[in-house]
Amino acid sequence: MSFLRFESVGFAYPGHGPVVQGVDLSLATGEVHCLVGRSGCGKTSLLKLAAGLLAPTQGRVLLEGVPSPGGTPLGFVFQAPTLLDWLSVNDNVLLPASLQRRPGAQDRAACAALLSQLGLTAYADRYPRQLSGGQQSRTALARALLLQPHLLLLDEPFASLDAITREELQRDLLRLARSRGTTVLFVTHDIGEAVFLGDRVSVLAGGCLVRTFAIEGDARVRDSGAFGAACARVREALGMQEVPA
Amino acid sequence: MSFLRFESVGFAYPGHGPVVQGVDLSLATGEVHCLVGRSGCGKTSLLKLAAGLLAPTQGRVLLEGVPSPGGTPLGFVFQAPTLLDWLSVNDNVLLPASLQRRPGAQDRAACAALLSQLGLTAYADRYPRQLSGGQQSRTALARALLLQPHLLLLDEPFASLDAITREELQRDLLRLARSRGTTVLFVTHDIGEAVFLGDRVSVLAGGCLVRTFAIEGDARVRDSGAFGAACARVREALGMQEVPA
Amino acid sequence: MKRAAGLLLLVVLLALWEAGARAFALSALVLPPPSAVVASLWKGLASGYFWPHLRATGVELLLGLAVGCGFGFGAGVLLAELPALRRILMPYVVVSQVVPKLALMPLFVVWFGFGLTSTVVITALICFFPLMENTLTGLAQVPPERLELFRLLGASRRQTLLRLKLPTGLPSILAGLRIAVVLALVGAVVGEFIGASQGLGALIIAAQGSMDTPLMFAVLVLVSLLGLAAYQATLLLERRLLRPYQP
Amino acid sequence: MKRAAGLLLLVVLLALWEAGARAFALSALVLPPPSAVVASLWKGLASGYFWPHLRATGVELLLGLAVGCGFGFGAGVLLAELPALRRILMPYVVVSQVVPKLALMPLFVVWFGFGLTSTVVITALICFFPLMENTLTGLAQVPPERLELFRLLGASRRQTLLRLKLPTGLPSILAGLRIAVVLALVGAVVGEFIGASQGLGALIIAAQGSMDTPLMFAVLVLVSLLGLAAYQATLLLERRLLRPYQP
């Protein structure tokens, strides 16, 4: 059984034309699936459909066999970091736990570990307004990871991070997903990132899924020829002529 | 005389340690200068110092010879698109003009041209909340460009754009800056972008300018070896070991 | 459906009141049954007795509201823009509010003369405060990034106020207006208790004087209807002004 | 500095008032000079005459404020969460506000008896509304993304209210509280105009009855001081609660 499944899903915002059309896609448990596509093609909408934040106007979205949102614990990173201004970084990260219980020592330890992994330990007591843009994104990421959800829906989580942090976090994310069997749906504009992270990469255009590529294990090494070739195939599907060096 | 000049500039947010230290930098008129650096290293703060939104706690920032903010018309793109919710895309883009005068036919034409160039024509009458993340960034960019300012301060303007749009806009921006002699200070996390756009690329770390590279004209071609070499040098200055294919 | 539920509730309440008044055999001087109130209301309306009073109160309400909201809004803007002034003037504003207008009415009459002016002054004084407080709070709610944006765009103070702070604070300001409208009517009616020989407030006192409780309640019904109309008008205005906020 | 400016203004105003009262040789009946007011104030305080009344009003103010704010906040939350209820109940709320409490006082006396209860009810009724309106508005100001966040985190309705909507609406709610505090004092004093033999309101009426305008103004000074203290306490509370909002 697939973990997350779109069945000919269509969606339109009330009063506007369709932004997602006839999307059929299923993610196996533990799969890391990347979504690329031009700005405005419907990636965020698809992610929100997966999370059950939007209800499909056509078809259905199944999460572990039940219409989303079911009971599956999921982590979501919004495209813009959505932090609560009146909570410190620490409390923002602990929010998912504190909504379920009094955060215990274990939660606090998990939070501290995430903050340290994301280079935010020194900022744990600051308020969001006192952070740089990238620090805010990382806080939002830490929050999504805190409860070790079975499904991660990430909307360009690394967009405002520098190359080093970004590559570190890509590796961390991959390790984490593999070790815990977390299913990941990952939206990105960076084709290299998609190829590096994804078991499969889907290309979305005008709300339709135009192609899905399976990425072979040897394409995972960034300076391999297979990596470059996979990137080239995705770029082509996106309609880009030029290929990089 | 340099157009924009930092003279041993230091800055600290009240109650916190310094985030910008001893920065000396000057941009010639018409120069496109890219700023790269790890998340939290002080790029946004430096940009705000240039704009006069922050006042240096040490040294001074001179814009056309006078302490910033002087009278120099400048365009600023914030790291997060800062649009006014109650105005349509059109009105958001026209805002800089409408704060100076009743927007005339010329302003409206400039706005329409920008929207078309940025692929937003169809969205001119929408409100910001009805846009995708990338569409919002583009709206903010259009607003910064509307009045053809002499100085552009751009804080990761293309971060949430897909590769195609991004490369198109990079070319458009370069053309525009060259033709009008606009000085540009451009913050990005994408080293390729920095090398492609910049006449010079500065690397910031912990609030200090650690290196500034001049990019030769032949490094401007993306699939050239010079481009790769320039990228590699910047990566190295940033402390990245690994080099791409 | 909702309208029906509302109407049903009204009918049930009135029936309970009528039944209560009958069951406890309460004197009509204490709590008249709704039937008596309706009869009195009808008589007053049909004979034209109420109209001049309704008009007088309506005019005072509108004038007082205009003056009070004008000053309240103006003061809110001023004190929001000049925080130093706030610390100095706020005590006077608070004092002007907590001092019962009813007690000062005799002096108002001495200062402003009888009739319209005094009542309008009271009305304005009363509805001034909520609008001021909410304007003050609303204008302060602008996110700092947007203020930075306006600074960068070289917006004047006036423009920042009119085109950024005001739209941002609008929901809060309109909440103040809703409170102000309601208080203004109370102000007008209470002002008429002492300073006037016309208007619904004067009518209430006159009815009390002749111990005509059904008449008094009939007038209270008129006051309520006037209040509901004014509140509804505010809601309509609000819906119009806030349209771009809920796309 | 600001404190000094404020004090200076006060002194200037009082001096003007005193000079005016002397220059026009106004009868104390029309406007007593501040010196007479201060003398009366001093006498009342020193002889202990004022204390029981001040206490009575203080107690009513606190009780009325607690009840009124409790209900106002509760109603605001309820109507914000159940918009259908809002359309049905709002007319009753508006009516309860525009009907002058002074006119209803006799009924309150019938229902709630004399003294404390009636005055507390009036006070509560009066300060209920601004808090309700501002709570209603404040809770609606949550940006939709944050609501989505809470939905995703599986927050219950209660949690969304307590941990998202409430903190977001806090500035607006506190503006409502500032208005409520001020209105509550007016409510308590006006309630005492009719239904009480104790309290600053009763004292005002008694002073008017014996045309002792200096005494009346002295009591008004007490009312003002009480109001300023209550308002200042609200500001302090506000500063504490809003601390995380202004980092």
Added chain:
Amino acid sequence: QQRDRLVVAGWSKPITEVTPLLVDEEKGFYRSQGVALEYVPGAGGGDAIRNILSGQADVAFTDPGSLFAALDKGEKLRAIYDIYPQNVFNVVSLKKSGIRGPADLKGKRIGVYSLASGTRQNLQLLLHQVGLTESDVTIVVTGLLNFAPLLQGQVDATAATDTGLLVGRRRGLGEVEVIEVGQFLNVSSDLFVVREETLRARKDVLRRFVRAYRDAAAWMLAQPQEAATVAARRAIDGSDPALNLEVIRLRNAASVSDLTKRQGLGAMDVASLQRAADVYRQLGLVKQRLDMAQVVATDLLPGH
């Protein structure tokens, strides 16, 4: 000893004027009659009557105007004691205004406390005596501080009571012309009124109350000095014993009449009340013909 609780609803706060109701602690007039007396305040004679109708009080301290109005609405009420047989209302004008008699009031602006007050009703009575009505003058509501607008020239005359005029004079009213309504229609100013039902059910307690009040009033007549001292403690407006004394002197004067000299304090003048009721009817203040003989209950007073 078990005492019977009895609540008196007044038209005012517990002020010096009603000292006889406030002195039980010191003088024990009511205690000794086995009555536990309580006082509830009101703002006007109408309040007092409403408070007995709603069961909040047993006895109303109210003016005849309010009594007539309530009777006119069909309430079953009985007057049991004439507190002030003298009409204490007057119309005050500045000397320079040239108003000497009621006829001079035509076309003038005249202040009243409120549209619901006895000052207005008595002004109407006065105007009626010289064939004028309210529409021949301009009625202006001034509130309790009614002499301020008179001094400032915003009204030409103002309706007041004897105590009002007294305190007004003390506060510097100056030379004034006073037209006393009592000169034209000397009807009682205040009565004790009860519901018929109360009279039936609690006749004995009421009788003891009336006796006690009469003793208190007699004491106030005999010992005005002492009364003024006690009032300084008990009355909300009594902080100045010298003023208290003057107020008490006026109330003492209003408490006695030829009739009371003959029949004792509180004696009811049915004929005078009937005359007043008839005038109220002519004025349109009441609609029905009221038969005061049916309303007055004289059998509570000693000597009956």
